[in-house]
Amino acid sequence: MSANPVSPNPSPNAAALSNDEIQRYSRHLILPEVGMEGQLKLKQAKVLMIGAGGLGAPLGLYLAAAGIGKIGMVDFDVVEMSNLQRQVIHGTSDIGRPKIDSAAERMADINPYLEIVKYNTRLSSENALDIFKDYDIVVDGTDNFPTRYLVNDACVLLGKPNAYGSIFRFEGQATVFGYQDGPCYRCLYPEPPPPGLVPSCAEGGVLGILPALVGSIQATETVKIILGKGETLSGRLVLYDALNMKFRELKLRRNPDCPLCGDHRTIHALIDYEQFCGIPQQAAEPEPEAELNEWEIDARGLKAKMDRNAPVFILDVREPHEFQICSIPNSVLIPLGDLPKRVGELNTADDIVVHCKSGMRSAKAINFLETVGFTKLKNLKGGILAWSDDVDPTVPKY
Amino acid sequence: MAKLMIPTPLRQFVDGQDTVEVEASTVGEALDKLTSQHTELRRHLFSDEGKLRSFVNVYMNDEDIRYLERDKTAIAEGDTISIVPSIAGGKHVG
Numbered sequence: 001m002s003a004n005p006v007s008p009n010p011s012p013n014a015a016a017l018s019n020d021e022i023q024r025y026s027r028h029l030i031l032p033e034v035g036m037e038g039q040l041k042l043k044q045a046k047v048l049m050i051g052a053g054g055l056g057a058p059l060g061l062y063l064a065a066a067g068i069g070k071i072g073m074v075d076f077d078v079v080e081m082s083n084l085q086r087q088v089i090h091g092t093s094d095i096g097r098p099k100i101d102s103a104a105e106r107m108a109d110i111n112p113y114l115e116i117v118k119y120n121t122r123l124s125s126e127n128a129l130d131i132f133k134d135y136d137i138v139v140d141g142t143d144n145f146p147t148r149y150l151v152n153d154a155c156v157l158l159g160k161p162n163a164y165g166s167i168f169r170f171e172g173q174a175t176v177f178g179y180q181d182g183p184c185y186r187c188l189y190p191e192p193p194p195p196g197l198v199p200s201c202a203e204g205g206v207l208g209i210l211p212a213l214v215g216s217i218q219a220t221e222t223v224k225i226i227l228g229k230g231e232t233l234s235g236r237l238v239l240y241d242a243l244n245m246k247f248r249e250l251k252l253r254r255n256p257d258c259p260l261c262g263d264h265r266t267i268h269a270l271i272d273y274e275q276f277c278g279i280p281q282q283a284a285e286p287e288p289e290a291e292l293n294e295w296e297i298d299a300r301g302l303k304a305k306m307d308r309n310a311p312v313f314i315l316d317v318r319e320p321h322e323f324q325i326c327s328i329p330n331s332v333l334i335p336l337g338d339l340p341k342r343v344g345e346l347n348t349a350d351d352i353v354v355h356c357k358s359g360m361r362s363a364k365a366i367n368f369l370e371t372v373g374f375t376k377l378k379n380l381k382g383g384i385l386a387w388s389d390d391v392d393p394t395v396p397k398y
Numbered sequence: 399m400a401k402l403m404i405p406t407p408l409r410q411f412v413d414g415q416d417t418v419e420v421e422a423s424t425v426g427e428a429l430d431k432l433t434s435q436h437t438e439l440r441r442h443l444f445s446d447e448g449k450l451r452s453f454v455n456v457y458m459n460d461e462d463i464r465y466l467e468r469d470k471t472a473i474a475e476g477d478t479i480s481i482v483p484s485i486a487g488g489k490h491v492g
Binding site for chain 2 (some may be wrong): 051053054142143144145147148166167168169170171173188189190191192193204206237239241244248249250251252253255337
């Protein structure tokens with residue numbers, strides 16, 4: 001793990017604002033709810049951001065601009081082209097750079113008075129408590145189940161509030177967990193869904209502007225908790241439907257039976273969250289050069305089969321709108337969800353290669369087809385993305 | 399008549415609708431009717447034993463039915479039942 005402070009705070013006096021800072025924060029200083037007292041609280045505050053992606057982008061920009069004194073950031077990803085549709089803290093020239101570097105640079109440009117601490121690492125049960133202990137508030141912008149339960153548990157164990165947000169397609173959720181006597185994430189959802197039941201953004205898509213709103217709610221709650229002003233979202237879940245532009249609010253209660261924050265606690269330490277969420281270890285750390293299983297074929301292998309006119313039925317189990325973006329020649333589209341009712345269109349005697357975008361849905365399709373008597377099945381390893389990488393680079397990646 | 403709000407991830411199982419109306423006097427009855435009209439939705443809401451799954455919450459107006467009378471919670475005219483599953487849009491890596 002590396003923790004590199006950048007932009008050493010040129011305003012080391014945390015108890016006062018310089019004239020430049022007074023000018024910078026003047027629109028805060030003239031707000032009675034912030035004022036000098038509040039701005040100094042912001043300057044003395046230490047906020048930890050988990051993730052510098054969709055939610056992390058607005059969080060980082062606004063927390064930096066607001067004058068938070070110290071911002072820690074945990075991320076180990078690099079900027080990719082497909083991030084730029086929503087991760088506005090990064091630019092086209094940042095593609096290929098670590099997100100943490102790109103984000104820190106942008107934030108230091110917005111506000112040079114910040115101390116930014118970069119943790120270029122994967123947050124884990126081994127390092128979370130050690131990283132969290134130096135901060136007042138944690139904001140989870142990673143939006144995946146293992147990290148969400150890890151952040152929740154570490155925050156409750158350390159007594160730190162957690163400004164929470166989540167997004168899916170056109171829908172967002174936001175609240176504050178673990179604040180004062182409020183509920184935690186486990187009070188709301190004791191267990192995660194099994195993998196595969198709910199698609200991620202990579203599979204399900206997300207409106208690029210959606211994380212801007214949800215991340216801004218997280219940043220707002222963070223600032224309010226620091227100021228001690230207003231009414232936080234603790235105990236309330238905001239649901240935002242961008243497609244119909246509707247906000248709703250539901251009550252959240254601390255569950256007296258919660259194993260983490262209830263009256264008879266059974267969780268006193270961090271656990272293995274990948275396992276808790278049913279995610280096999282190799283899914284977290286894919287081996288790039290892993291050998292093919294007997295039920296897999298790689299893109300070059302499929303191309304070779306096609307070149308020698310070997311009989312092969314290529315089944316694409318993606319969605320129709322994905323098929324419109326790109327497809328493998330002579331493939332037949334039957335979306336995964338339609339497979340049970342359209343299985344009659346397939347022949348058990350055929351050699352069938354199943355593919356999707358990256359290989360997850362096609363593996364599920366194969367599991368299903370095996371249960372209904374198909375045996376001559378192969379999964380295209382890496383899906384159409386691998387086809388684009390290894391066979392036909394004119395096939396666009398999405 | 400009860401109005402059920404269907405969240406984005408589950409709309410694919412109810413022909414893309416965001417609300418479904420059913421005739422019911424309790425929350426349990428409303429969910430039963432909903433899942434018998436849309437059978438694929440059933441396994442997403444209930445375990446094999448018929449229990450509401452632990453990553454799906456159901457709200458009567460703005461209150462969690464776990465803190466009311468669960469599936470026996472009565473419905474009055476104009477009430478809204480919301481199905482709120484846990485969502486996570488990010489990548490499955492930490």
